Amino acid sequence: MTGSNTTPDEATSERPADPFKPLGNETRLEILRVLYDHLQSASREATLSYSTLRSEVGVADKGNFNYHLRQLDGLFVERGDKTETTTDTHSSSNSDSRTSTDSSLDGYRLTFAGFEIAKVIDVDAWRSHEPCGPVVLEDPRENPVETSTNETDDEPTAQDPLTATYEDSVVEIRRGDDLLYAHAVRPTGAAARGMAVDELLDTASTLWRHTVEQLLENICPYCHAPIERTLEYTPDRRWEHTFSANCDECGSLGGSHVGIVAITHPEAIAFCWDHGLDLTSTRVWSLPFVDDDAVTVLSDEPRRVRLDIEFETVRLELVVNDDVRIVDTERVCRGES
Numbered sequence: 001m002t003g004s005n006t007t008p009d010e011a012t013s014e015r016p017a018d019p020f021k022p023l024g025n026e027t028r029l030e031i032l033r034v035l036y037d038h039l040q041s042a043s044r045e046a047t048l049s050y051s052t053l054r055s056e057v058g059v060a061d062k063g064n065f066n067y068h069l070r071q072l073d074g075l076f077v078e079r080g081d082k083t084e085t086t087t088d089t090h091s092s093s094n095s096d097s098r099t100s101t102d103s104s105l106d107g108y109r110l111t112f113a114g115f116e117i118a119k120v121i122d123v124d125a126w127r128s129h130e131p132c133g134p135v136v137l138e139d140p141r142e143n144p145v146e147t148s149t150n151e152t153d154d155e156p157t158a159q160d161p162l163t164a165t166y167e168d169s170v171v172e173i174r175r176g177d178d179l180l181y182a183h184a185v186r187p188t189g190a191a192a193r194g195m196a197v198d199e200l201l202d203t204a205s206t207l208w209r210h211t212v213e214q215l216l217e218n219i220c221p222y223c224h225a226p227i228e229r230t231l232e233y234t235p236d237r238r239w240e241h242t243f244s245a246n247c248d249e250c251g252s253l254g255g256s257h258v259g260i261v262a263i264t265h266p267e268a269i270a271f272c273w274d275h276g277l278d279l280t281s282t283r284v285w286s287l288p289f290v291d292d293d294a295v296t297v298l299s300d301e302p303r304r305v306r307l308d309i310e311f312e313t314v315r316l317e318l319v320v321n322d323d324v325r326i327v328d329t330e331r332v333c334r335g336e337s
Contacts, residue, residue, distance in 0.1 A: 022071040023117065027064075030057045031072060035110045036118035047080035047107030069108075076114035080107050129187045133165035135197050137173070140288045162285065164201055166190065171204035173285045178238035181256075181285055183208045205283040212256065212284070213264050216324070220247040229324040231258060231303045241295040241305060243324045258320055259290035259307055267329045268309060268316060275311045310334065 022028060034056045038048045048056075059065040069077065110118060139162055160176030166185070173181040183204045193199040214221045215229065227247045232255070234242050244255035262268040262279070269279045284290065289309045298304040302322040309316040312334070319328040 022075060025068060025071075027057065027059060027068045028072055029121065031069060032076060032110065032114060032118045032121075035077065035108060036115065039110060039115065047109045049107045053108055072114070074111075076111055076117060077108055078111050078114075080109055129166075129169070129190060129195070131165065131167040132195060132197050132200065133167075134163040134174075135165070137162040137164055137201075138286065140286045140291075164197065166195075166197070166200050171200055175238060180238065181208055183211065201283060205285070208284055209263060212260055215245045215253065215255075216261060216264050220250055220253065222253075223247065223249045225249045227253065229255075231305065231320065231322045231324050233297075233300075233303070240292050241297075257290045257292075258305060258324070259287065259294055260284065261320055261324055261326060262289065262307060262309060262318060263287070265318065265326050265329075268318060268326075271309060271316045271331065275314075 023032075031053065034053060035048060038046070053069075054062070054065050057065065059068075073079070160178075162180075163174050165172050165174070169187055170182055170184050172179060181204075185200060185203050185207065189203065190200055193203070211221050215227065218226050218229075220227050225247055227245050229243055229245050232242050232244055234240055239257045241258045242255055243258050243261070245253040247253055263284065272279050279287070288294070289307060294308050294310075296306040296308070298306055298319065304322065305320050307318040307320055309318070315332055315334055317330045317332055318326050321327045
């Protein structure tokens with residue numbers, strides 16, 4: 001494993017054989033739900049007392065409740081009375097020393113893992129919703145038609161339109177049957193925006209941008225482990241010039257068109273800003289250089305490509321290497337070779 005000094009066997013032995021086994025019980029799930037609901041109306045550090053927790057979970061048998069609470073303790077639930085302890089050291093005898101505990105912290109709260117699990121299983125967060133779309137989007141290309149001709153006449157053939165849908169909690173951007181972008185948007189957030197497609201698209205674009213930023217910073221967006229990126233040539237897909245990302249822990253993370261690497265580069269951001277294009281807010285699928293027409297192959301082994309961001313009189317050339325890093329930039333007046 002890249003960046004690790006442990007063998008796969010050693011890494012595996014450190015993990016619980018079945019980390020979800022403690023969740024296989026309705027009482028334990030209800031404990032998580034009650035603590036999660038409490039967290040929504042209190043601070044992250046706030047705890048719920050034992051008596052209140054048992055009452056809200058609704059288990060009369062104290063021994064039965066304690067058993068289920070112990071199965072969660074330390075992994076998904078933690079006590080809040082760990083550090084606020086003081087000792088009276090004025091006595092010369094250790095036997096006379098007195099210890100007191102701040103009772104305001106004496107209770108239970110979710111660990112971070114517990115919070116993540118509770119959020120995932122929260123029914124309201126992923127409740128069913130009516131699908132939205134498809135909606136035809138404005139095409140970012142100057143000439144969104146095929147250069148080839150029909151079999152019947154000399155007119156160019158219109159390409160499939162760019163469309164957006166929101167279904168099964170995912171915003172998808174497609175061209176014809178080809179999926180170009182996809183990102184989950186929780187139905188609670190969609191409902192809070194009135195299921196308005198325009199706002200859903202802004203939300204999905206922002207989330208996708210943050211995911212791409214993590215990939216380009218070598219961070220897995222799920223487990224935060226280091227990842228590997230690879231520049232690829234995919235002639236059988238809508239985009240030929242793409243990159244993929246892979247995490248040793250989470251597996252394939254997908255990828256995107258190579259042009260997307262420009263959205264975090266300071267030279268590209270400044271260049272586009274100077275010419276009226278804000279890379280920090282423009283919807284990612286609206287960027288004209290996220291397209292094969294903006295890519296020139298410089299070498300195959302190792303693979304290197306040049307990405308061109310063009311305006312009327314000038315273009316910015318970005319050289320991307322085989323691990324999807326921009327290694328060189330140059331501003332060129334259009335017309336220069």
